[in-house]
Amino acid sequence: MNPCFYWIGRPVSFRPGxxxxxxxLRAGIADLGPEGGAVRGRVFCGIGACQACVVAIAGEGPVEACLTPARSGMRLAPQPGLGLHHD
Structure with a gap:
């Protein structure tokens, strides 16, 4: 059995490394953005250049999901305030 972390309370298994x-993405979750944001979070470049995949780790703060190794028990959620808002 693979270890898991939690995305908005949902368990997501991951492979070592x-x-x-x-x-x-393997779990079918591509939408990483907050509800109602003008630009929703997503995995785009996969190399940390665009910061479109920033998510919040409970107790730690924001990280780029494409660069951060998964750890068992992590609790993740969309990064508050993600998105561009035009007046």
Missing amino acids: ETIAAAL
Whole structure:
């Protein structure tokens, strides 16, 4: 059995050495953005250049999902305030 972390309370299994983004995508989760944001979070470049995949780790803060190795028990959620808002 693979270890898991939690995406908005949902368990997501991952393989040793896998990034958060890779595990989320393998689980069919591509939408990483907050509800109502003008630009929703997603995995785009996969190399940390665009910061589109920033997510929040409970107790730690924001990280780029495409660069951060998954760890068992992590609690993840969309990064508050992600998205561009135009006046």
